[in-house]
Amino acid sequence: MEHLSYSTRTAFHSLMKEKWINLLSSLTVAASLLVSAMAIITIFNLENFTRTLPERFTMVVYLQDSVSPEDTQKLIGQLKNKDYVSGTKYISRDQALNEMKRTLKDVSNVLEGLDENPLSSSIELKLKKESVTAPAVKKISEELKKMPSVGDVYYEAKIAETVYLLKTSIENMSIIILCIISFVVLFVISSTVKILLYRRKTEIEIIKLLGATGGFIRAPFLIEGGVIGFFGGIFASIGATVFYYSLTTSFSAFMPILKTMVLPVEIVVLLPIAGLVMGVIGSLISVGRLRL
Amino acid sequence: MISFQNATKYYENKPVLKNIDLSVSKGEMVFLTGPTGAGKSTLLKLLYASELPDEGEVTVGDFNIGRLRPAEIPLLRRSIGVVFQDFKLLENLTVYDNIALALRVRGRKEKDIKGLVLEILKNVHLRHKSDNYPLTLSGGEQQRVVIARAMVSEPSVLLADEPTGNLDPDTSKHVARLFYEANIHGTTILIATHNREMYKNTGKRVVRLENGVLLGEEIG
Ligand SMILES: Nc1ncnc2c1ncn2[C@@H]1O[C@H](COP(=O)(O)OP(=O)(O)OP(=O)(O)O)[C@@H](O)[C@H]1O
Ligand SMILES: [Mg+2]
Numbered sequence: 001m002e003h004l005s006y007s008t009r010t011a012f013h014s015l016m017k018e019k020w021i022n023l024l025s026s027l028t029v030a031a032s033l034l035v036s037a038m039a040i041i042t043i044f045n046l047e048n049f050t051r052t053l054p055e056r057f058t059m060v061v062y063l064q065d066s067v068s069p070e071d072t073q074k075l076i077g078q079l080k081n082k083d084y085v086s087g088t089k090y091i092s093r094d095q096a097l098n099e100m101k102r103t104l105k106d107v108s109n110v111l112e113g114l115d116e117n118p119l120s121s122s123i124e125l126k127l128k129k130e131s132v133t134a135p136a137v138k139k140i141s142e143e144l145k146k147m148p149s150v151g152d153v154y155y156e157a158k159i160a161e162t163v164y165l166l167k168t169s170i171e172n173m174s175i176i177i178l179c180i181i182s183f184v185v186l187f188v189i190s191s192t193v194k195i196l197l198y199r200r201k202t203e204i205e206i207i208k209l210l211g212a213t214g215g216f217i218r219a220p221f222l223i224e225g226g227v228i229g230f231f232g233g234i235f236a237s238i239g240a241t242v243f244y245y246s247l248t249t250s251f252s253a254f255m256p257i258l259k260t261m262v263l264p265v266e267i268v269v270l271l272p273i274a275g276l277v278m279g280v281i282g283s284l285i286s287v288g289r290l291r292l
Numbered sequence: 293m294i295s296f297q298n299a300t301k302y303y304e305n306k307p308v309l310k311n312i313d314l315s316v317s318k319g320e321m322v323f324l325t326g327p328t329g330a331g332k333s334t335l336l337k338l339l340y341a342s343e344l345p346d347e348g349e350v351t352v353g354d355f356n357i358g359r360l361r362p363a364e365i366p367l368l369r370r371s372i373g374v375v376f377q378d379f380k381l382l383e384n385l386t387v388y389d390n391i392a393l394a395l396r397v398r399g400r401k402e403k404d405i406k407g408l409v410l411e412i413l414k415n416v417h418l419r420h421k422s423d424n425y426p427l428t429l430s431g432g433e434q435q436r437v438v439i440a441r442a443m444v445s446e447p448s449v450l451l452a453d454e455p456t457g458n459l460d461p462d463t464s465k466h467v468a469r470l471f472y473e474a475n476i477h478g479t480t481i482l483i484a485t486h487n488r489e490m491y492k493n494t495g496k497r498v499v500r501l502e503n504g505v506l507l508g509e510e511i512g
Contacts, residue, residue, distance in 0.1 A: 006396050013384065206380045209342060210441075211369035212397040 007216075011223035018196060022228055025192035029185050029232025029279070030239065033271050036181040037240040043174045045261050050166045054132035059125040059141065059155040067121070067149045075149050076123060084140060087126035093119045120151060134161040182278065185232070189225050189282025196224065197286060221287045222280050229279020233272030240267060293318040293449060293480045294339060299348035301334055301504075308334050310504045311348070321471070321481040323491040323512060326501035332484035333377055335501065336451050339482070340372050341365055352449060370398050373442035375452035377484075379434055381426040381441075387413070388422040391441045398445055412440045415470060431458040439467060443474060450474060452483045456490060464489060 015022050061079070063072060072090070079088050091099075096119040131140065134157070141153040197204070204217055244263040294316040301309040308331045316322045324332050337343040338350050341357050350357040355368045373394070381390050388409055395405045413419045416436040426434055435458045442450060452471065456464035468490050475481050483490065491498050491512035500507045 005402065017384070203382055203384075206382060207393070207397065208366075209340065209369060209374065209376075209380065210394055210397050211366045211372075213366045216397055 007219035008223055010220040011227065014196060014200070014220065015224055015227060018199065021192060021195060022224075025188055026228050026231045027235065028188045029229055029275060030235030032181050032184045032188065033233055033236035033275060034239040034243070036177060037236055037267055037271055038243055039174065039177045039181075040267055041240065041244065041261070041263060043170050044264050046166060046170050048262060050162075050170075051129075053162070054127065054129040057127060057132050057156065059127060059137070059144075059153065061123045061125060061144055061153055062120045062151045063122060063149055064151040065120060071149050072121065075147065078147070079123060079125065079144075084128050084131040084136070085125055086128045089124040089126075091122050091124065093117050093121045096120075096122065133164040135164075185229070185275070185278045186282040186285065189229055189279050190285040192228060193221050193225050193283040193286040196221065218284075218287045222283050225279040225283025225287075226276050227279070229275035229277070229282065230272050231275070232279070233275025236275070237268045237271045240271065293320070293353060294482060295349075295351050296335075296338075297349040299338065299345045299350050301331075301338065301343060302346050303334075308504045309338075312506055314499060314506060316480060316482055318480055319475070319478050321475040321496050322483070323496060323498040324482060324484040324501060325486065325488075325491075325498055326507075328486075330501045331504040332501055333453050336374070336453050336482065336484055339449075339451055340369055340374055366397075370445075371447055372449045372451060373445060373447035375435075375438050375442045375450075375455045377453035377457070379426075379438045381434060381437060383426055386423050386425055387418065387429070387437050390426065390437060391444050394441045394445050400445075408444055409440075412444045416440045417466075432460065432463060435459060436463075436467070439470070443470065446474075446477075446479070448478075448480060450479050450481045452481070452485075454485055454487075455483060456485065456487050461489065 061075075063075070067075075076088055076090060079085055094117065097117050100119070127137070127140070131137070137155060137157070141155060144150055144153045207217055241263065244261070248261055294314075296312040296314045299309060299312040300307055312335065324335065326332055334343060338345055338357060339352050341355075341360055345358050352368060353371060355364060355371075357368075360368065382393070385393065391409045391412060392405050395408060400408075410419065410422070413422055416439060418433060418436055418440065421429060421433060421437075426437065429437065435455065439452070439455055442452065450471070455471075456467055459467060464487065471481055471483065485491070494512045496512050497509050498512045499509045
């Protein structure tokens with residue numbers, strides 16, 4: 001700790017002296033972090049979006065025409081007891097017909113001459129979130145079809161499939177992107193520090209002859225790598241904010257869904273910290289190999 | 293304190309030091325002389341482990357130079373102050389910081405460093421150059437900065453390679469006096485020099501080296 005202020009001064013001296021290399025490397029780090037920030041923002045919003053999808057998902061259980069009111073009540077009771085069901089709504093065939101008449105009001109002649117109600121009574125099921133996956137929904141619908149009184153089961157297969165696909169691919173993608181970006185950032189910073197080490201080779205030789213330990217020699221480089229990474233993170237935070245506002249303001253005119261996008265505040269704070277940590281680690285990779 | 297036993301050093305298969313036997317006891321002051329290319333600098337480099345002996349044994353205090361563990365090298369060097377023949381000042385540090393560096397690598401506290409550096413600067417008559425950068429100094433001034441850096445930590449061993457090479461006779465005398473003072477306070481000193489004035493009538497041992505061979509010694 002004693003030589004910390006000396007290390008800091010040395011680090012900042014070198015940061016200023018090699019400002020172009022350092023700025024370039026900071027900007028490269030910023031670009032990499034920005035890509036990951038954009039990926040995270042996209043992933044975060046897709047996640048948000050897919051989270052609301054299960055709520056929109058309904059499964060409709062059509063009853064056989066002959067079912068008595070008591071059997072209907074019994075079926076509703078059974079359905080309510082299923083652990084994957086979060087809500088039920090009974091729609092009688094008369095209600096269904098009224099609903100249809102209302103929606104087809106302007107073209108009511110379609111229904112003229114209809115002396116018998118052609119519709120079936122139905123029960124709309126809302127499923128618990130975790131059950132809205134393609135395989136689970138398929139299994140549930142098959143199970144329901146086998147129940148007495150049930151005529152047919154209908155659901156929008158695409159929604160369930162989309163939710164499932166989006167979820168797994170988003171997770172895989174985010175892991176891949178974060179791995180690549182971490183690797184890039186570590187590589188950029190360790191290469192920069194390698195250049196800095198090379199430029200200060202004679203200086204390091206002299207300091208070694210004066211009796212400096214490895215820690216004394218390495219400390220300024222670790223600080224320098226950390227600062228480069230930290231500023232990369234700050235630039236990336238600024239970039240991410242600009243990216244977010246331009247999406248939600250300018251581009252939302254073309255794609256209204258962009259208006260609902262959310263900028264996770266954590267990311268603005270986390271980017272500089274991530275930059276700092278990766279900067280120190282990247283620098284350690286180069287400086288650790290230093291023969292002392 | 294310092295001992296060479298049958299030490300030999302090769303550069304590219306040519307011996308530059310041959311079967312050196314020499315010992316300097318604690319608190320002694322010894323001069324090393326000889327023509328250019330004799331191997332004086334190389335002999336000193338062995339002592340601060342900048343070069344390693346190829347044969348024989350070299351020891352400084354408790355350190356056996358041929359068998360140092362990597363972690364011991366900084367410890368050895370911190371027990372020694374070196375006046376390098378080629379100065380080895382850091383161009384991007386001021387005179388003050390160059391000298392302070394010798395204390396910083398030894399983990400000394402900043403508040404002690406200031407007093408020590410300013411005092412040694414006064415001793416080498418460079419108090420007014422403390423904020424200058426080495427390249428703005430004359431050769432003689434740079435040499436005195438190197439001497440100050442070697443002495444500021446009050447090491448138990450002081451090695452000086454041609455410490456008066458760039459100094460006029462008066463300044464040389466002054467620098468010689470600084471070495472004698474350090475020696476009186478117990479520092480073991482080995483000085484490589486062509487400058488006869490430095491050891492004349494001192495009563496100290498003067499060791500003569502020629503072509504990598506010790507040719508014996510006399511009293512100065
Ligand atoms: N790194 C090296 N590689 C090869 N040969 C070297 C190296 N360093 C020194 N030598 C050779 O070793 C011999 C001794 O050199 P050294 O520097 O020890 O001489 P010196 O006595 O200090 O001379 P001077 O009085 O000029 O300083 C010289 O012949 C020199 O050319
Ligand atoms: Mg020499």
